[in-house]
Amino acid sequence: MSTAMPFAADTTLLSDVTAAVRAAGRTLLDRSTPHVRGTGLEEIVAEIDANDEAVLAVLREPLLTARPGSRWAEDELAGGALPPGEWWVVDPAEGNINHVHAMSEWAVTATLVRDNRPVLTVVHLPLTGDTYTAVAGGGAHLDDRPLKVSAKTDLGAALTGTGQASPREDITTFRRIGESVTAMLEAGLVVRVSVPATMQLIHVAAGRTDAFWQFSDVRSGLVAGALLVAEAGGTVTDLAGEPWSTASRNFLAAAPGIHAATLDVLSPIA
Structure with a gap:
């Protein structure tokens, strides 16, 4: 298989993944509150789990359907290499603790990892509507604007x-x-x-x-x-x-x- 073929397929996939992640973001946004939810550890953990379950209910199947044959990395706190093949590594509420504490730094993320190399990602910030995307070999973008790292040398x-x-x-x-x-x-x-x-x-x-x-x-x-x-x-x-x-x-x-x-x-x- 030529190197162009995976890139072309990943680029085509990006629009479906972006749509799915944005839809999941609306679910997480609907669950946000202007007040802290929970004072004890058990209450906080329950709120975090409820956020995860609500988002995964609308995100998991669209991603698996969009990429037939892909698999799902179940434990979002796991580390280390994955088995060969394509895996979705997802955080349904990245910054969940911030969400539960009525702070603004949280997002929904979905990344396709192929043979332990991330090749496509979407990060959506529901509060601002910003969506960050990247495809390996195709650059990184905030919505339609290219991203470039700092030029600092000091x-x-x-x-x-x-x-x-x-x-x-x-x-x-x-x-x-x-x-x-x-x-x-x-x-x-x-x-x-x-x-x-x-x-x-x-x-x-x-x-x-x-x-x-x-x-x-x-x-x-x-x-x-x-x-x-x-x-x-x-x-x-x-x-x-x-x-x-x-x-x-x-x-x-x-x-x-x-x-x-x-x-x-x-x-x-x-």
């Missing part, structure tokens, strides 16, 4: 970010996050620590911020942003500087002009 002028992948990560990861923030506060200009990862990565792809790193391999929070940043001209690696894949244990997406300097700061911590 880490000292860089706006960077990180965050945790899940609430129950181990203490070693939490310590690394803290050490990395301290190190980057000294080396860079400003550090944002927030969730979810995808919401930070769309800013890297759009050139609004300059780098994002994470000490985690949770696929659903990284695959969409990895493709968007790469297709916008960014550099996506692990914290050893090797090309990132779903099997990588950590993650860095950065503007090319500051990638090496960012690695110099973070690789001793990883």
Whole structure:
């Protein structure tokens, strides 16, 4: 099969995936409230689960139908490589904790991963109506506008970010996050620590911020942003500087002009 054939098929698929993700976004938007939902952990978890179930009810079948033979990665908090073939890696409410707490940073994401390489992604922000898309080899876009990463070359002028992948990560990861923030506060200009990862990565792809790193391999929070940043001209690696894949244990997406300097700061911590 020629390399042009998968690209052409993926480009044709994009409109169907975009429509499905936007429809799912309307479901998540209908569930949003101007007040916090839940005060105890059990209540918060129940609200998060209800969001996921409501969105998946309208998103799963359209995606599987749009790509016959594709499979579904069931656990959105799972990491590591997937078996060969095509998989949908979806976060029905990326930034679910923000949604439940009446904050604005949440989205619906769907990414087609082929043989552990993200090849198509759609990230829809229901509150603003913005839709970020990318197809491998076809660039990254915000609606119809091409995205391009930052042209910065001075880490000292860089706006960077990180965050945790899940609430129950181990203490070693939490310590690394803290050490990395301290190190980057000294080396860079400003550090944002927030969730979810995808919401930070769309800013890297759009050139609004300059780098994002994470000490985690949770696929659903990284695959969409990895493709968007790469297709916008960014550099996506692990914290050893090797090309990132779903099997990588950590993650860095950065503007090319500051990638090496960012690695110099973070690789001793990883």
